[in-house]
Amino acid sequence: MKQAFANNVYDCIILELKITDTKQKTGRIMNHKYDVIVIGAGVVGAAVARSLSRYKLRVAVVEKEADVSFGTSKANSGIIHAGFHDEPGSLKAKLAVAANREFDRLCEELEFPFERRGELMLAFTEEDVRILQFYFAWGKKNNVPYMELIGRERTLEMEPNINPDVMGALYAPTAGIICPYEYCFALMGNALENGVELFLNEKVIWLGKKENGEFEIDTENGLKLNSTYVVNAAGLYADDIAGYLGITDFKILPRKGEEYLLDRRVGNLVRSVIFPVPTKTSKGMLVIPTVDGPVMVGPTALDIEAKDDYATTRDGLKNVFMHAQKMVPSIRSSDIITSFVGIRPVATGNDFIVGATKVKGFINAAGIQSPGLTASPAIAEMVSSVLLKEGLRMEVKPEFNPHKRMSFTRVRHLLEERNFGKFREIIAGNKNYSKLVCRCENVTEAEIIGAIHRGHTTLDGIKFATRAGTGRCQGGFCTSRVMEIIHRETGMPIEQISKKGKGSEIFPIPLRKGVSRG
Amino acid sequence: MDKTVEALVIGSGPAGMAAALALKENGINEILIVEREDAPGGILLQCIHNGFGLHRFNEELTGPEYAERYINLVKDKKIEILSGTCALDIVDDGDSKKAILLSEEKGLLEVSAKVVILAMGCRERNRGNIAIPGTRPAGIMTAGLAQKMVNKSGYIPGREIVILGSGDIGLIMARRLTLEGARVKAVVEIQSYPGGLNRNIVQCLNDFHIPLYLSHTITKISGDRRISSVEIAPLGESREPQNEKSFTLACDTLLLSVGLIPENELSLKAGVILDKVTGGPVVDSNLMTSVPGIFACGNVLQVHDLVDWVSEESAYCGKAAASYVRNGLLKGREIPVKPGNMVRYTLPAKVIAGTEAVISLRPMAPAQNMSIIAKAGEKILYKKKEKKIFPSIMLRFPVKDMPEDAGCIEVFFSAEDKK
Ligand SMILES: Cc1cc2nc3c(=O)[nH]c(=O)nc-3n(C[C@H](O)[C@H](O)[C@H](O)COP(=O)(O)OP(=O)(O)OC[C@H]3O[C@@H](n4cnc5c(N)ncnc54)[C@H](O)[C@@H]3O)c2cc1C
Ligand SMILES: Cc1cc2nc3c(=O)[nH]c(=O)nc-3n(C[C@H](O)[C@H](O)[C@H](O)COP(=O)(O)OP(=O)(O)OC[C@H]3O[C@@H](n4cnc5c(N)ncnc54)[C@H](O)[C@@H]3O)c2cc1C
Numbered sequence: 001m002k003q004a005f006a007n008n009v010y011d012c013i014i015l016e017l018k019i020t021d022t023k024q025k026t027g028r029i030m031n032h033k034y035d036v037i038v039i040g041a042g043v044v045g046a047a048v049a050r051s052l053s054r055y056k057l058r059v060a061v062v063e064k065e066a067d068v069s070f071g072t073s074k075a076n077s078g079i080i081h082a083g084f085h086d087e088p089g090s091l092k093a094k095l096a097v098a099a100n101r102e103f104d105r106l107c108e109e110l111e112f113p114f115e116r117r118g119e120l121m122l123a124f125t126e127e128d129v130r131i132l133q134f135y136f137a138w139g140k141k142n143n144v145p146y147m148e149l150i151g152r153e154r155t156l157e158m159e160p161n162i163n164p165d166v167m168g169a170l171y172a173p174t175a176g177i178i179c180p181y182e183y184c185f186a187l188m189g190n191a192l193e194n195g196v197e198l199f200l201n202e203k204v205i206w207l208g209k210k211e212n213g214e215f216e217i218d219t220e221n222g223l224k225l226n227s228t229y230v231v232n233a234a235g236l237y238a239d240d241i242a243g244y245l246g247i248t249d250f251k252i253l254p255r256k257g258e259e260y261l262l263d264r265r266v267g268n269l270v271r272s273v274i275f276p277v278p279t280k281t282s283k284g285m286l287v288i289p290t291v292d293g294p295v296m297v298g299p300t301a302l303d304i305e306a307k308d309d310y311a312t313t314r315d316g317l318k319n320v321f322m323h324a325q326k327m328v329p330s331i332r333s334s335d336i337i338t339s340f341v342g343i344r345p346v347a348t349g350n351d352f353i354v355g356a357t358k359v360k361g362f363i364n365a366a367g368i369q370s371p372g373l374t375a376s377p378a379i380a381e382m383v384s385s386v387l388l389k390e391g392l393r394m395e396v397k398p399e400f401n402p403h404k405r406m407s408f409t410r411v412r413h414l415l416e417e418r419n420f421g422k423f424r425e426i427i428a429g430n431k432n433y434s435k436l437v438c439r440c441e442n443v444t445e446a447e448i449i450g451a452i453h454r455g456h457t458t459l460d461g462i463k464f465a466t467r468a469g470t471g472r473c474q475g476g477f478c479t480s481r482v483m484e485i486i487h488r489e490t491g492m493p494i495e496q497i498s499k500k501g502k503g504s505e506i507f508p509i510p511l512r513k514g515v516s517r518g
Numbered sequence: 519m520d521k522t523v524e525a526l527v528i529g530s531g532p533a534g535m536a537a538a539l540a541l542k543e544n545g546i547n548e549i550l551i552v553e554r555e556d557a558p559g560g561i562l563l564q565c566i567h568n569g570f571g572l573h574r575f576n577e578e579l580t581g582p583e584y585a586e587r588y589i590n591l592v593k594d595k596k597i598e599i600l601s602g603t604c605a606l607d608i609v610d611d612g613d614s615k616k617a618i619l620l621s622e623e624k625g626l627l628e629v630s631a632k633v634v635i636l637a638m639g640c641r642e643r644n645r646g647n648i649a650i651p652g653t654r655p656a657g658i659m660t661a662g663l664a665q666k667m668v669n670k671s672g673y674i675p676g677r678e679i680v681i682l683g684s685g686d687i688g689l690i691m692a693r694r695l696t697l698e699g700a701r702v703k704a705v706v707e708i709q710s711y712p713g714g715l716n717r718n719i720v721q722c723l724n725d726f727h728i729p730l731y732l733s734h735t736i737t738k739i740s741g742d743r744r745i746s747s748v749e750i751a752p753l754g755e756s757r758e759p760q761n762e763k764s765f766t767l768a769c770d771t772l773l774l775s776v777g778l779i780p781e782n783e784l785s786l787k788a789g790v791i792l793d794k795v796t797g798g799p800v801v802d803s804n805l806m807t808s809v810p811g812i813f814a815c816g817n818v819l820q821v822h823d824l825v826d827w828v829s830e831e832s833a834y835c836g837k838a839a840a841s842y843v844r845n846g847l848l849k850g851r852e853i854p855v856k857p858g859n860m861v862r863y864t865l866p867a868k869v870i871a872g873t874e875a876v877i878s879l880r881p882m883a884p885a886q887n888m889s890i891i892a893k894a895g896e897k898i899l900y901k902k903k904e905k906k907i908f909p910s911i912m913l914r915f916p917v918k919d920m921p922e923d924a925g926c927i928e929v930f931f932s933a934e935d936k937k
Contacts, residue, residue, distance in 0.1 A: 260649075308742060310653045310742070311651065311652045311653045311738070311739075311740065312651045312652060312653075313651050314651050314737070316651075317649070317651065333649070336649045339649060339654075340654060341653075415606060415607070418607070420618060420626055420628075423626055424625060424626050428625070431622075431625075434620055434621060434622050434623075434624075434626070435602075435622045436554065436604045436606075436620055439554070439604065439783075440783070442606075472641075472783075473641045473642070474644040475644075475659075475663075476641055476642050476644055476659075476660045476662065476663055477641065479659070479663055480663065480666055480667055480670075480671070494671065494673055495673065498656060499655070499656035499743075500656070500743065501743070502743070503656075503742075503743035503744055504655060504656035504657075504743040504744055505656065505744075506656055506657075506659075506675065507667050507671075507673035507674065507675050508675070508676070509673060509674045509675070509676065509677070510673055511668070511672045511673065511674060511698060
């Protein structure tokens, strides 16, 4: 993402996007005034930023991590839910169902991977069948379209790999799957193309209101920013942010979810997203097709104490596979290729909190637990309406362009299709397409450079943006090459190149000159 | 077609180069070696320690020195090497093969060849494949990546190191990082015996007082941005970790040396059938794969511990491939080779009757006073006493004069009678 490299001494990368003057930032005081500052660059912050980029406004997003989506938004199931899981009348239900319809248009404008595969909630007992009917009724109330209760035969016909003991299913064809970080990058990328500014590696440590009614924001690195409005999209830490202004009417409780990704070799075990009947705290453990091909299983749902407990556990793994195998018996834990933890920001009251607060100009978009990824475009629209009501002038910018401008070719797709003619063409246009960097996923140097120029300068950021390092060898081969390219393109010294920002450097220790023999 | 050759060799490690030289010596002139790195030599270029070439050259060479000898021979014979070029795909094209290459300099190329020799080497297994519970911080990497960075670029990953797996690369890195001032706190091995060569245990661990924990595994990884500690537990009778006996070691780096996997994605695209145990192609005694005209040698075929055997195997492969170009497919009855008692795998999968063959194998577990025996029916083709056998040491021996009617060749270990 385009960013102000505020705390870095090395030369800033050349960005195709307009960025705020870095020299000014070395002084650390930025008396820039914005109309709206969004705190947090997760899917909610990114969606809000993009919505606001439509208007003649000065908008900045401030994010503590080194890249967009590095909080909860990169670590989830990637499902665009149909909307029958949530209680009628809740904000979760209303916004998820409204947002689901938006995805075809969004995907067309922003070119992120999205496929409507449908959801199946399976019943294995008579009791389960009654539960399906219950959720069917909820779905009807929530206005979920095209839902059906289907029998055993049809369920097995649709999904031949599921347990033949299945008795029937609730089928919702409008559900989809998405690549969550690509979606976030696309939202933020488009916001930046339309004039929004993004500050990465800037943790907000204080927020106050000055006498003139303006907000003042301080970051850990000493950056000061001012604005008339603040949108609180700080995910797990939204209660801390609100707390700076004395808003203490909600708390964010972390709920952990472990997910396990299986090797591509396992194949397409399922076409649709496979659910059990839900539990009290979650939608249960699912078998999830991903847009990239591999099957994912998870997530667990465990209320935890610490907001940074990102450890997978033996119990979690056992639990996930026990439940997943009940639905799809051929799933094996020996096929795990990688695993991760995502933490849901659950607000007291259990619903999303979107709206104005007792502090004028401070808008919450907090407690965005599941289905937050789904609801994100509707949350953003709701935030815009609240801002308008709160007195923000929102004139539409005629030059707003909803379409992703910096699209690039993915060599991987051309090779899969064996479309060598097209491949020759793009190499003729840019020689860097002939330099293969990641051999497992077939990512070329041109794609890596493209990602760096869009502001992704950590290994994880580049991995999410290009897939380099996500394949079988998990970066064993391409890590050193990607590091060289980052070094060359940004001037960042090798020892500062990190996995996911400061403190996570890969090779932090340069040796003295003259290497000994080992 | 951008180019037509008699033989295309994919990979310029010791395997590719030895195969190309043998092709040339056996009368094949139009040879192309492609290498996706900027320079030929393969994995040897990052192995700056010595111990290479004892069998082949009767000398202790470093990896780069060993590679250089071959690079010079290849240059002398005027065999073309196209570096910075990755083979992406191989498809059938009449009685030739068509390879799709991506060259940094020349773009996308189509090359037609009578034979293709696969010599792509192997890659390291990683954490994902072994699913250790815990966080996913920086500071966890394969030993080979650390080796490449320290030896080629001059950076080390940290100062307090734990190594999971006792494969040779991990052992060598234990010593390498110690020499660079890091502290290697433990090498943790899940098996009851080391994965690497005994010589490396002695020279890389014992000489530096680095503890080796056999029958232990890492049960948890902690750390937010960077790894801060690992939890290590011994394995019980059932080979499950005994968590109540676990202990924690603080560290800032975890190196993985948990095995190598032959690099066969390209082979799969070409339709080559792989062996489940070796991860390499199923081959006959000429080292030809299930696709006629495609041969394989070196680490892509089976993971070797000694480069000398790589060179030997690959020279054999090059010779057989040359004969294929000249005389076409060798016809004859195929006698299957089967692994028996204590043998983890044997290679090749079958021998063509009336020819000679070299059989490679690895034992299932360490043992002493065993005889390795190859038998066809009642006839003993080969028998040799081995004082000690280790899974880390590959055994190779020739067989010939098979009985005409042999149903199969069985290779097994038999306990020596104590005399
Ligand atoms: C396991 C799991 C599975 C899920 N599956 C689905 C699903 O399939 N479908 C679905 O619709 N939803 C799903 N969700 C929910 C979805 O992921 C979340 O609702 C969504 O990502 C929340 O987005 P967010 O922007 O509010 O939070 P985040 O992505 O966490 O963004 C908040 C950002 O604020 C930043 N921040 C915090 N404090 C500060 C500070 N002081 N200064 C600066 N920046 C700060 C953080 O670094 C972070 O980047 C799932 C969640 C989990 C955990
Ligand atoms: C870290 C390490 C330490 C070792 N230490 C010792 C030791 O101390 N003593 C000893 O005797 N042996 C040692 N060995 C073993 C020995 O070095 C190897 O067995 C030998 O290098 C294998 O040779 P190879 O040619 O099969 O593979 P490699 O040397 O790996 O060569 C394969 C080549 O193919 C290229 N390639 C792969 N795919 C493609 C493609 N699609 N297109 C183009 N090119 C491609 C690769 O870039 C590479 O250059 C060690 C091995 C390793 C990995």
